[in-house]
Structures are given as structure tokens and as C-alpha cells.
Amino acid sequence: MAKLKLLPSLPVGLRAPTRPGDPVEKKGPIGHAQDAGIHAVDWVDERTSLSGTMRWVMFRPIPKGTNWFYTLGTATMVAFINQVITGIVLGMYYEPSATRAYESMKYINNEVFLGEFVHGMHRWGSTVMVVLIFLHMARTFFFGAYKYPRELNWVIGVVLLVLTMLMSVTGYLLPFDQRAYWASVVAMNIAGNAPIVGPFTPDIALGGPDVTTLTLSRFYLIHMMIIPGALIGLIGAHLYLVIKLGTTAPPWVRADKVSAGLKEHQE
Amino acid sequence: MNQREKEEYLREYAVLKAQGKPFFPYIIVKDGVMMIVVIGTIMLLSLLLGGELTAKADATTTTYAPRPEWYYFWAFELLRVVKPPYLVGLATVGIPTISILLLILLPFYDRNPERHPLRRPIATTTGIFLIGAMFFLSYLGAEAGAPSRIELGPPPAIQEADQATQTKWDLGRKLVAQSSCGGCHKIGENGNDGPGPPLTEIGDRLKEGAIRETLINPTAPMPSFADLGADQIDKMAFFLSSLKSGGEDEGASATGAEGGGAESEGGSAPSKAP
Numbered sequence: 188m189a190k191l192k193l194l195p196s197l198p199v200g201l202r203a204p205t206r207p208g209d210p211v212e213k214k215g216p217i218g219h220a221q222d223a224g225i226h227a228v229d230w231v232d233e234r235t236s237l238s239g240t241m242r243w244v245m246f247r248p249i250p251k252g253t254n255w256f257y258t259l260g261t262a263t264m265v266a267f268i269n270q271v272i273t274g275i276v277l278g279m280y281y282e283p284s285a286t287r288a289y290e291s292m293k294y295i296n297n298e299v300f301l302g303e304f305v306h307g308m309h310r311w312g313s314t315v316m317v318v319l320i321f322l323h324m325a326r327t328f329f330f331g332a333y334k335y336p337r338e339l340n341w342v343i344g345v346v347l348l349v350l351t352m353l354m355s356v357t358g359y360l361l362p363f364d365q366r367a368y369w370a371s372v373v374a375m376n377i378a379g380n381a382p383i384v385g386p387f388t389p390d391i392a393l394g395g396p397d398v399t400t401l402t403l404s405r406f407y408l409i410h411m412m413i414i415p416g417a418l419i420g421l422i423g424a425h426l427y428l429v430i431k432l433g434t435t436a437p438p439w440v441r442a443d444k445v446s447a448g449l450k451e452h453q454e
Numbered sequence: 455m456n457q458r459e460k461e462e463y464l465r466e467y468a469v470l471k472a473q474g475k476p477f478f479p480y481i482i483v484k485d486g487v488m489m490i491v492v493i494g495t496i497m498l499l500s501l502l503l504g505g506e507l508t509a510k511a512d513a514t515t516t517t518y519a520p521r522p523e524w525y526y527f528w529a530f531e532l533l534r535v536v537k538p539p540y541l542v543g544l545a546t547v548g549i550p551t552i553s554i555l556l557l558i559l560l561p562f563y564d565r566n567p568e569r570h571p572l573r574r575p576i577a578t579t580t581g582i583f584l585i586g587a588m589f590f591l592s593y594l595g596a597e598a599g600a601p602s603r604i605e606l607g608p609p610p611a612i613q614e615a616d617q618a619t620q621t622k623w624d625l626g627r628k629l630v631a632q633s634s635c636g637g638c639h640k641i642g643e644n645g646n647d648g649p650g651p652p653l654t655e656i657g658d659r660l661k662e663g664a665i666r667e668t669l670i671n672p673t674a675p676m677p678s679f680a681d682l683g684a685d686q687i688d689k690m691a692f693f694l695s696s697l698k699s700g701g702e703d704e705g706a707s708a709t710g711a712e713g714g715g716a717e718s719e720g721g722s723a724p725s726k727a728p
Contacts, residue, residue, distance in 0.1 A: 251470060262489070315495060334564070336464075342558055397513070398513070
């Protein structure tokens, strides 16, 4: 008979839930108020069964040998969340028009409380995110973690990389200073060289042959809505597959040397 | 991977997993520490480097040298080294597109069931080589001097001359830099090497008068600079004719060249001369 691995028991501070057979103890209003939080969580759980999902996510077994290299994915996601939050704050002040964009960025830098700090976090956060993506990808490559059964997750990861690079291209223009403007002109000249789609790229992305206020609002839309939406959806899929398939063990950790301990459970 | 190898892997993975620990709380601690490190690093970078802006965008300037974000320097370098026009499209769009496709399809053409990096010599070597190539190209791209600047110091003959000559030389240098000669000519460490010939030692080959003639009546596809006026062309020709091989090293390293705050790197260019 296989031993069942039970979930860890509740911490001492928490009461065990009452079961149908338990004697009903009388509670005053204070007792009911104390239970209000538990009841609210129960109410939601009864209608969503989220506690099962939470257990599935939080108590999933991670193979032995997992080391610090395996935190690079989380680190990338943290950098992305940083970009989302600082991006929302910047979006509260930013105006995507050729005449006002630069002034609004100056306003953020000089007038808004901690404005330059948040702007800096967004700007350098993008650099940190790109570095972490490459490190995460190098780890996946050298550990052979893209192989069966995780091929699809590798594909999603590469798409996430491409989307992140596009985020940095579109975000680079938004401050609308000299560096932003001329880098975008060059980027669009390069894109215009592409075979087949090249001649149409400037019309679609720039809204005309030059970088103008139309370009700015298009890049803003792409940077604020389209790519972030795609990124969030794909990160969700990426994480779902990570949890569903499990994280890999480092390739030098072999199971056969350590399987003796497992055999006694199988008897 | 065939069916047997797949099942072998899944069986071994199940064993490893059974011997592992639950994500919460054992593994999540590491992720939590990493989270703090990442946010701390971003905050530190923001405090140290800030979010400074350059001047407001101006479509009429012609001298601003655009620089991409550092992680595009490798593409920037590809664009700089690939000269023939029919290859530019391939280098700037084709190579990235092919790389992305190769990356996406990696699990489908790498069918080797082995996962250990040392037992996959081809994959590991290719990976290390590609990372090295990216670093190398990025380094070259980062080091490349902007084509709208000339970071050369005056040669000894000019340094010993009077103040007026030195001023004329420097004005000529700035004019040449701003007239986008660097778009087609390499001058010292700056400018693109082609389609025009390098001008680092043009003084050896052409006299000042010949250079002036070329500026006014060039051979196609070089444009004529006659619009600038005789005075400006004089200065440019004077500057260009002073660019000779040898004897420049000491002069260049002695004097900071660029008014725009760039370092003088002129000394390294003539030393490559035959």
C-alpha cells in the first residue's frame, strides 16, 4: 500500500474547521465577527474552488537539485511587474502628442513627486528585464530544459522575448527627445528595408513617411495596450505550463542514484 | 525523441519530483530573495543614472548621431559593417528574422534526448559561440565613433603653427564632421568605411587644391559641396589636406579633440597605417 503524502498540517495558530458532527458552540456577536474573514473566504471558495488551485500552485513538488538559476524566470516577471506599475504612474502624466510629449516628460522629471525616480525605474527596469530574459533563456538552453515535454513553453518564451524587444523599440520614442526621435527614424529606415512588408511598414507604424505626432500616438498605443496585453496573456500561458509540466531538475541530477528511498513507498 | 525516450524521461522526472520539496515554503523563499534583489537593482540604477532627457526632438537637425539602446548595438554594428546596398536588407532584417525563427524552432530540430550541456557538445559550443559573437558585435557597436564627429587631434605641423591656422583647422574639422562626410568616408575612428574611400590619410594622395576641386566637382555618387561657399570649402580642404600618415600619433594624444566632450581617439587610427 503506497503511503499517501498528506498536505502539511495547519499551523498551530489556526483553528481546524468545524465538521458536521462537532458540537455546536454558542457564539456571541464578537465570535461571529471574528469568523467573518473565514466566512468570506469560504463563500468565495465554495463558488470558485480556488483553494484547490492555490494548493496546486503553492504545494506542487519541485524536483531536488533546484538552485538559484531557477529564480531567473521569477526575476524576469518581477522586472515586468515593475514596468507595469511604473508605466501606469508615468501614464498618469504623459501626453502622447508631438507638441506636448517632451514637456510632459520634463514635468514628470522636474515637478512630480519622485517623478524622475519612477521614470528612471521604468527606463532602467527595461534594461534589467532584457538582461534577465537573456539569462533565463541561456539557463533554459544550457540545461536542455526546452526539450520534451516543454517545447511549447520554449516557443512561448521566444515570442515573449520578441514582444519585449518591440516594447523597447516603441517605448524609446515616447520621451520625444533628440535621442528618441533619431533612433526611431533609424529603426524605421531599417524596418523599411525588409523584403515584402518593408515598403508598408512606415505607413502602418508611422502613419506617414516621417516620425510625427501620429507615430507617437501609434507607438503609445502599441506600447500601452497591444503588446502589454499580449505579454500578460502569454506570461499567463507560460506560467500555467511551468506549473502543469513542473520545473526541470538540473541535468546533472540523476534519479537512479537516489531512487532507493522511493522504493519503500512503492511496496 | 522516440516514445521510449519520452517515457524514460517522464519516469525519471517523476522520481526526482517525488524526492523534491513543495514550492511553498522551500522554493518560494529563493524567489522572494531574487525579487528583492531585482527591485533593489532597478531602484539603485534609477537613483544613480536617473531618467535624464536630451534636447527636445528636432527634425531639422542633421548632426545628431542616433544611438540605439545598448542591447541593439549588435544590430547597429551589422548595419555599419555591411556595405553593399543589396545586402543591407538582409543584414538588418534578414539576420534577426532568421535568428528568431531558428530560436523558435530550436526544440524541433534539436532532437537529441540528452540534456547535460557537456554531453551535447554541438549545442553547447554553438550556444557559447553565439553569445560570444553577440558580445563581440555589441562591443564593436558600442565602441564605434559617431559618423557626425571627427575625433582627431591636430597634426604636429598645425600645433606648431599660429593661432589663426589652428582655428582654421578646427573649423574645417567641424565642417567636415557636420557635412556628413562620415556617412560614406572613414576618418580616423569615425565614419563609415565605404562606399567612399577612407580619408584618414587623404593628404598623402591629394593636394589641398585637388581636394577643393573634388568638393566642388565630385565624381558621382558623391554630392557637390559648392553650396557651402568658397570660404567654407577652403577650410574643409585645408583640414582634409592636413590628414597625412605618420607623425600624428603624438599630436593626437596630446590634445583633446572634440568640443562636444568626446574623448580623443585619433592616436589609434594612424598607427594602423601600413
